Amino acid sequence: MLTIDDTQLGFETAWEGALEASGEAFAVRGKDKPQASIGQPTYWTLGTPAPPEQVGVQAMGSSNGQRYGLARFPFSLRPGxxxxxLRTDFSVSLYPSGSGPRPIAYDAYPPTTTTTQEGEVTASLGPDFKFAGAEASLAKVEGTIKLKRAAAAITVYGLGESDVSWAFQERGEQLLAGSLVVYVVIALPPGITAVRAIARLSANINTPMGRLLGRLPDEAEAKVSWVLP
Known part of the structure; x- marks a missing residue:
């Protein structure tokens, strides 16, 4: 069974820098300018035998010839x-590494939720490669993920599509900042052996100069595109 303790996984930076405002420049400079980081993703193969040095996932047949993988995408926000x-949007677009049909986001975590409590939570990955809560029967679990829960209302868009995104909305007195992480179960069409994943990040930020929409600068694009695995 695949067992992941996300609280113990490291953060290897793929891109780090200041966010740029959409259509105008932030009025602050230096360390007070809103900063963000996007980490290198981690990928686990599902539905095929895992290498001996990894915790394995029992192979699962697929009548349509699709193959599956689990990808982790960490990122962080540091407002000035x-x-x-107030809100941050993180998205992942999936493409074949070469020619062919696009992979899809078969399932994603965290799910749409209005829970605003922080703390650790355990998500279960069922034999159908769908996420479930910790109440799922261990006899019917292919993997578990222990991770910290974000104190935000979350909406997920694009399940079953090639572009999946999360909207994290601030709620209550908890600040929407620090490290966040998302997981995607990726379904690869027959004949596709690798996925190109492209990440995007934006944040709606309330500043002394008013509300601004911060986005990744153009130079970040090349650093937040990866071929998985």
């Missing part, structure tokens, strides 16, 4: 002094 992140 006097800034408050």
């Amino acid at each position: 002094t006097g800034h408050r992140v």
Whole structure:
């Protein structure tokens, strides 16, 4: 059974820098400018035998010839002094590494939720490669993921499509900042052996100069595109 303790996984930076405002420049400079980081993804193969050095997942047949993988995408937000992140959107677009049909987001975590409590939670990955809560029967689980829950209302878009995204909305007194992580179960069409994943990040930030929409700068694009595995 695949067992992941996300609280113990490291953060290897793929891109780090200041967010750029859409259509205008932030009025602050230096360390007070809103910063963000996107980490290198991690990929686990599902539905095929895992290498001996990894915790395995029992092979699962597929009548349509699709193959499956699980990808982890970490990122972090560091608003400047006097800034408050009201909402952040993180998306992953999936393409074949060569020619062919696009892979799809078969399932994603965290799911759409209005829960705003922080703390650790365990998500289960069922034999159908769908996420379930910790209440799922261990006899019917292909893997578990222990991770920290974000204190935000979350909406997921694009399940079953090639572009999946999460909207994290600030709720209550908890600040929407620090490290966040998302997981995607990727379904690869027959004949597709690798996936190109492209990440995007934006944040709606309340600053002393007013509300601004911060986005990744153009130079970040080449660093947040990966071929998996």
